[in-house]
Amino acid sequence: MMPREKYKDKAENLYKQVDAYNLVENLETCLACGKCVGNCPVASLNPSYNPRQIISDVMSGEARRWLDSEEIWRCFWCAGCYTVCPNDIHFPLLMMQIRYMAVENNWGLKYIMPFKRFALRAREDGLTFAPSEKGREKIKRYRRNLGVSEWPEISAKAQAEYKELFDLTGTTEFLEKLSDEAERPVRFKYLEGRIVGE
Amino acid sequence: MNEARVIAPEELIPSVPETIFLFRSCTGSMEYPGTENAIKEVLDKLGINIVMDPDQTCCSGYLLTCSAHKPELSLAVTARNLAIVEQKNLDTYMFCNGCYGYNRELAHILKHNPAYMQMANDIIAKQGYHYEGKTGIFHVQELWYRLKKELVARAVVPLNGLKVGVHYGCHYLAQQYQILDDGGYPTFQEELLAAFGAEPVFYKERQACCGYSVGRGFTHKESVVQPHLFKKFKSAKEAGVDLMTTTCPGCNVGLDREQPNLAKRYGEEFDIPVIDLSQLLGLALGVPLNKLGFEANTVPLDKVIEKLGLKKGE
Structure with missing residues (x-):
């Protein structure tokens, strides 16, 4: 059997x-x-x-x-x-x-490391995916042309409190510990006896 | 699928609000600032007041779903942002499916798990906030559909003959309770656009994801996202789509920004502009082009603008 x-x-x-x-x-x-x-x-x-x-x-x-x-x-x-x-x-x-x-x-x-970078930056900005200085110039230009404030209206208070929430919830610590040095390789599983696309 | 989760617009929003809290979207205010502005212009035409608050932060949902941090942060952030709205005694309107979906889901978790509610409130109490779970969470498109007649009555530019392929966005349709349509086969956006004279196109891969959701555009662009998007655009093009609309700036990034890469990889130009539904409503209501921010788009809108008989600079 x-x-x-x-x-x-x-x-x-x-x-x-x-x-x-x-x-x-x-x-x-x-x-x-x-x-x-x-x-x-x-x-x-x-x-x-x-x-x-x-x-x-x-x-x-x-x-x-x-x-x-x-x-x-x-x-x-x-x-x-x-x-x-x-x-x-x-x-x-x-x-x-x-x-x-x-x-x-x-x-x-x-697969997590790119988001560690984004998350640590978001922790400072209070916004996710704010680009680097060069990209910011483009955003500011578009916003100026629309006749709105150059940068999304987010207060220093919001940014400080958002950052504080990262610390209070242990998120800062969690992120700082992530390192790709310890990386173990991943591979496609479930290959045998199954239809696999690649 | 449970039919009871679909709700009629008059039931969802029984009386049209005089004032709403508009939740700032990171992507909507940075990648496509014209989206936020179009919404403000359309609300202005409807006579609905907008309150925004600089103390509101990112919803933090995107990075949560990338598993880049644990839920505690997002539960606290959600409680804090919604507490700000509650203090104003308003309902929250999102224009990003991400903000909408994550806030709905996280608020649901908070309301149904007293321990999580306690944890989030203990944390935000240190900043002087308290979340009760009172504020309603809506998507602005729900308001558009609720006010379909009022919007159509204000239309000045007919969308006649414009073949629009709608992209609903997964994180609206995946809600299991109180959304406007059946997540399995929604049609309400098409209905709205048809009322303006547009010709909705039900292309085969209409409900396929934008592919960017949750970071796969950063880690698996070539292995998964591009072949997936190629299928979607191929079917849209074959069905003759002139313009694609989204209700999520995140989807807009995936669908608009990736087209040059698809052309390079597959040798096929799709050239389908992608804008927010609210931007298209803005066009129909006669909002000047320079207030809609199309310069942020990768695929230019020239052909659409020509088809509608509008001139640039108008």
Whole structure:
């Protein structure tokens, strides 16, 4: 007989290891209908990225299979899976937490590092994606031509308080610890016996 | 999909507000400042007052969904920004699907998890704020749809014959409660544009994501975003789209800025200008072109402006 995995062979509520923030409380209602996969733009390009398979693995306590994968970094977070889910499972909030686990284990750091830079800059600006000096000149010109203030009207108070929230929530510390020196390589998983696009 | 989550505009916004709080969008005020300005111009024509507050910060949602930081920051930021609006006794209107989606989702989490609400309020109390969860969170397009008749009555430039391909943006459609249409197959923006005489085009990949959502434009541009966008633009072009509209400055970046790269990679020029729905309404309502900020667009609007019989500088 082929050995088969069963959820009941594992401990109860294994997915809480992934959903540490209790944001996806209805994961066990997954019907495995696969609408999430059918509506996923990433799955259409990279079939080995499979939200239904990920849910199944998370529920059986096998989330670690995905932590060193390239697949999890391809999700756009468009939430197309959530839009069509008959049971309103918020898969993107699960994906966010799977990525936290990967990063904690130093996988996928290279995919987080650009955002460390953006986040540390946003911490100063109170705005996300404010460009460097040269890009700012262009924005100021466009805004001048519209007859509005040169820079978005954000107060020094807002900027100081935004920065303070980074410190108070431990975000500054979290960001400063991120370094790509510890990077462990990720690769495409789920290749064997599956249709894979590349 | 649950039908009950769709709500009629008259139910969503029972009485038209005299004054709204307009939530500043980082991308909308920097990449495409004309978007914010178009909204202000259209609201002005409708006689609705706008309050903005320089103390409001970024919603912080984008970087959260990139997993670049943990939810605690965004929960506190959301509570702080919405507390500012609550003090003014107003409802919040967003014009970026990101701001809208993240604020809705994070406010929902705060309201349904007393422990998170407590945590966020404990943090922002240090800055003198308190969030109760009272302010309503809306997208400005909901106001446009609610005031369709009033808007059409004020139109001075007919959009006749303009083939518009709508891009709704995922983070509006993914809301599971109280949105204007079925996330699986929305049509309300097309309905709005048709009322102005435009010819909505239901191109095949109409609901495909802009591809930039959550940073994949920074880390997977060539492996995922470009092949994905190529499919989208190919189907839009085949369907004869003259102009694409968005309701999210973030989507606008993905769809507008990436077209030269697609042309370079695939040897196919799409040349489809992408603007905000509010900018198109501004055009129809006769807002002068220099108030709509199209100079920030990568794909120029010349053909559209010509088709509408408008002159530059008008």
